[in-house]
Amino acid sequence: xxxxxxxxxxxxAFPQFQASDSAPVPLQATTVFAFHCAEGVVIAGDxxxxxxxxxxxxxxEKILELDSHSLMAIAGVPATAFEMARTLQTTxxxxxxxxxxxxxxxxxxxxxxxLLRDNLPATIQGYGIVSPIFAGVEIADPDARPVIYFYDPxxxxxxxxxxxGSGSGSGSIKSxxxxxxxxxxPKPAEMPxxxxxxxxxxxxxxxAEFDTAxxxxxxxxxLFATIKLVSREGIRSVSQEEQEQFWKETTQ
Amino acid sequence: xxxxxxxWLEAIGNRRxxxxxxxxxxxxxxxxxxxxxxxxLGVGQGQxxxxxxxxxxxxAALGHPVDIEKFRQSAIExxxxxxxxRSARDVTLRRLISFxxxxxxxxxxxxxxxxxxxVESIFAxxxxxxxxxxxxxxxxxxxxHYETSGVLVAHHNAKPxxxxxxxxxxxxxPEDSLAQAASLCLAAWKAMSExxxxxxxxAPGQTLQQIEGKTVEAALLDRRLPxxxxxxxxxxxxxxx
Numbered sequence: 151x152x153x154x155x156x157x158x159x160x161x162x163a164f165p166q167f168q169a170s171d172s173a174p175v176p177l178q179a180t181t182v183f184a185f186h187c188a189e190g191v192v193i194a195g196d197x198x199x200x201x202x203x204x205x206x207x208x209x210x211e212k213i214l215e216l217d218s219h220s221l222m223a224i225a226g227v228p229a230t231a232f233e234m235a236r237t238l239q240t241t242x243x244x245x246x247x248x249x250x251x252x253x254x255x256x257x258x259x260x261x262x263x264x265l266l267r268d269n270l271p272a273t274i275q276g277y278g279i280v281s282p283i284f285a286g287v288e289i290a291d292p293d294a295r296p297v298i299y300f301y302d303p304x305x306x307x308x309x310x311x312x313x314x315g316s317g318s319g320s321g322s323i324k325s326x327x328x329x330x331x332x333x334x335x336p337k338p339a340e341m342p343x344x345x346x347x348x349x350x351x352x353x354x355x356x357x358a359e360f361d362t363a364x365x366x367x368x369x370x371x372x373l374f375a376t377i378k379l380v381s382r383e384g385i386r387s388v389s390q391e392e393q394e395q396f397w398k399e400t401t402q
Numbered sequence: 403x404x405x406x407x408x409x410w411l412e413a414i415g416n417r418r419x420x421x422x423x424x425x426x427x428x429x430x431x432x433x434x435x436x437x438x439x440x441x442x443l444g445v446g447q448g449q450x451x452x453x454x455x456x457x458x459x460x461x462a463a464l465g466h467p468v469d470i471e472k473f474r475q476s477a478i479e480x481x482x483x484x485x486x487x488r489s490a491r492d493v494t495l496r497r498l499i500s501f502x503x504x505x506x507x508x509x510x511x512x513x514x515x516x517x518x519x520x521v522e523s524i525f526a527x528x529x530x531x532x533x534x535x536x537x538x539x540x541x542x543x544x545x546x547h548y549e550t551s552g553v554l555v556a557h558h559n560a561k562p563x564x565x566x567x568x569x570x571x572x573x574x575x576p577e578d579s580l581a582q583a584a585s586l587c588l589a590a591w592k593a594m595s596e597x598x599x600x601x602x603x604x605a606p607g608q609t610l611q612q613i614e615g616k617t618v619e620a621a622l623l624d625r626r627l628p629x630x631x632x633x634x635x636x637x638x639x640x641x642x643x
Contacts, residue, residue, distance in 0.1 A: 158483055218631070240486045243631070247454050248478045 153253075155244035156237070177201045180317030181357050181364045182212050182223035184285050184298045184310070185327055186339045187346035190381030191285045191296040193223050194350035196319070196358070197366035197376065208366040213376045217242040218384050220258055220286030225317030226303070230278040234265045252289040259284055259299050259307055266305035279303045281316045285380045296380045312339060319357030319364030326353055343379060344396040347388050351375050351397065369397050413514045421511075421542055424520050425558035428464030430566065430594050432587040433524045435535040435552035438580055439632065440526045440623040443587045445616045452621045454633035455525070456481035457490050459498075460623050463523035464556060465542070473521045477503055490630060495527040495536045499546055508544030518542065524556045528623040528632050557594060565600040566590040573605050581642040584620055585610040611638040 182195035195212035198205060210228065214235040215221045222238065224231035241261055245253045253261075262284055272278025281303045288294035299307050300314035308314075313327040330338050330349075338349060354375050357364040367375050374393035379386045388396075431444040431451050442462045444451030451470075452462045455477050463470045480502035485493045510519045520542055527536040537549040539556060553570045557563035573586050588610040593603050612618050620636045627634070 155482060155486075158479055159486075215629075218629070236486070240482055243457075244478065244482045247456070247482075248475055250450070250453075 153245040153249040155241040158244075177206055177228055178226065178318070178363060180225050181315070181319030181323065181354065181361065182225050182283055182317055183313065183315035183320055183323050183327070183350075183353065184223060184283050185313035185346070186296075186298070187341045187343060187379075188339070189343050189346075190287075190379050191298055192343070192346045192350055192377060192379055193221060193283065193285045193298075194354070194375045194377045195223055195317075196354045196364050197373075198364060199228055200363045203362070205365070211376060213378050215239075215378070215385055216258070216286075217246070217252075219252075219289050219380070220255070220284065221378060221380060221385060222262065223283040223285075223316070224280060225282065225320070226280035227272075227278050230269060230272065231280045231282065234262070234269075234280060234282070237265060238262060254290065255286055255288040255294075255297070258286060262299075262301065263305040263307050266301055266303065270304055273303045283310075283314050283316050287380060287382060292382075294382070296382070317364070319354070319361035322357050322360050323353045326356060343388070345400050347377050347393050347396045348400040350377050351393065369394070410514075414512065417511070417514055417518060418543070421518055421520050422558065425465055425522060425542070428522065428558050430555055430557040430563065430591055431462035431464055431524060432556075432570075432590070433460075433462060433526045433537050433554045434570070434574070434583050434587065435526075435532045435537065436578075436580060436583055437532060437625070438622065439625040440528055440535055440537070441580055441583055441587075441620065442524070442526060442623070443584055443591075443618070443620045445588070445591050445613050445618050447616060450619060452619050454621070456485060456493050457630045458528040458623060458632050459493065459495065460526045460621060460633055461523060462526075462556065463521050464558065465519075465521035465523075469519045469521045470523075473503070473507075473519055473523065476506060477525075495525050495538055499525065499538055499540065504540060504544040504546050506544075507540065507542065511543040522556045522558055524554050526554075526623060528625060530625075555590070562594050562597070562600075566594055569593075569600040569603060579641075580622070580636075581609050581611075581638065584638050584641065588613060588618065609642050611642055 178200050184191055184193040193213055197208050197210050199207045199210040212224050216238050222235050242253050269278055282301055284299045287296040298310040298314050300310055301307055312331045315324045351367055354367040374390050377388040434441045442452045442460050444462050449467050453474050455461050481493045523540045525538045529535045537554045538546055539554055540546040551571055553567055555563050555567045585606055589606045620638055622636050623632045624634055
């Protein structure tokens with residue numbers, strides 16, 4: 151009766167991997183990042199999932215909505231990450247419906263930390279590493295601003311003041327975001343959504359230039375990133391058509 | 403004493419009488435399937451009578467608040483475990499009620515040495531169209547029936563319940579707005595609580611939005627919402643404008 155969904159499940163929330171030396175190369179999903187813009191938090195990712203040097207899929211959705219006001223961007227092993235997202239979705243909704251109040255933001259981030267820590271054996275084996283980014287807004291507080299958290303693979307949680315990135319291509323993205331936050335005119339935090347969406351696409355194109363595991367964003371072929379905006383009003387998905395429109399408006 | 407069949411029947415009969423007597427303080431709840439979604443409505447004093455169960459499921463009940471709460475928790479638990487293990491689409495009222503809820507109600511009713519669950523309720527499942535909506539009336543003893551007319555009323559007394567549902571079916575027009583549908587429910591609610599006959603009841607001239615001294619609680623399983631969650635509370639005053 152305490153609103154804990156995991157307590158209802160018979161076993162651990164998601165399966166643990168036991169990898170042997172001959173196990174195949176695990177699937178990896180990269181690259182995701184989030185930054186503050188004028189309207190809220192933009193969270194974006196490419197569409198590529200790789201296994202070693204093999205491109206496994208170029209249509210992966212890595213930005214997963216957890217409830218009306220929070221989402222998770224996944225980098226790492228998708229099998230574990232998707233299961234974590236699914237567990238969190240049910241956990242948040244179960245709590246909200248059974249307790250008749252939304253789960254607080256600290257409790258949500260704590261729930262994600264706990265899932266990551268529970269995944270420790272797979273993380274140590276190197277077979278189930280997930281290092282996600284979480285973005286959300288406190289539903290109960292009408293003045294709350296959206297926040298970004300990033301995690302290490304065993305569950306330590308850090309709040310990002312301006313931006314966070316995860317996955318193999320995030321190094322170049324974080325460098326560019328650092329540069330823009332410090333010397334940009336305007337800074338990403340001041341950009342309206344249209345400009346921020348174009349920046350997100352350009353960042354992924356930059357990452358793809360140096361990282362083979364990042365890909366699938368080609369504005370000239372009408373292929374854009376997955377972009378979502380978190381604000382006080384909730385989550386807004388920026389569709390491919392909208393991104394194309396924004397791209398045209400802001401790059402001319 | 404329950405070893406003797408006659409005594410057992412007598413005990414069950416007494417129990418039925420006791421539950422009916424305890425439920426007498428309760429006031430009716432309504433569910434109406436409309437093009438916009440399923441409207442659920444209850445009138446109370448502070449405590450809730452209309453609840454969200456799952457993405458496309460809702461529940462309205464009268465009875466002992468502790469029992470309503472207990473029953474609601476079991477429904478939510480069963481729905482979420484099923485939705486998590488399979489998918490949201492696999493959470494259907496038919497399965498929830500047949501396998502999880504009505505059996506536990508029947509058990510709690512028939513185990514005569516433990517307290518019964520005193521709940522009269524309505525479950526609603528939103529479909530793609532009003533014809534695909536599912537409304538179920540669940541009684542305290544686990545007995546239940548599926549309603550196909552799109553209008554369902556739950557009350558502690560079967561006769562006015564049937565009359566109210568009949569009157570609502572007759573009075574509701576296809577072109578009625580949600581505010582008008584809610585107003586008809588409130589008119590029926592008033593007639594039932596004042597024990598007036600439905601034969602000479604007419605639809606209210608002005609749209610009813612509240613009942614004096616009471617809290618009107620309305621919710622909609624909204625067919626038009628794009629995301630997975632369809633339940634939202636509605637404010638009748640805002641709906642009318």
